[in-house]
Amino acid sequence: FRTLSYFDGVSMARRASAPGLFSVALMDFTCPPSTVYAAFNAFAHETKRIVAYEFNDHEGGGAHQWTQQAAFLAELGIQ
Structure with missing residues (x-):
């Protein structure tokens, strides 16, 4: 856990080399x-x-996020 305390999503996000779909509750x-x-x-x-997702907790968008993922991949030409 001590080592993990040095890592966060922001640090890794700066190195992204692929498209990204985020969801936030x-x-x-x-x-x-x-x-x-x-x-x-x-x-x-x-x-x-x-x-x-305005009213959601840690479950995020749940099943609704699957629709977002499919649409995002389709826009990228990935099926």
Whole structure:
């Protein structure tokens, strides 16, 4: 755990070399929305999208996120 304390999503996001789809649950107490937005804003690849779920907790978008994932992959030409 001591070693893991040196890593966070923002640090890794700066090295992204692939498109990214993010989701954020605005009522998430496990991963506060500010941390997700920080990683999204630091994400290096130009193709990125974030989907916000206003009333959700850590489960995020649940089944709704599958629809977002399929649409994102289709836009990239991946089936």
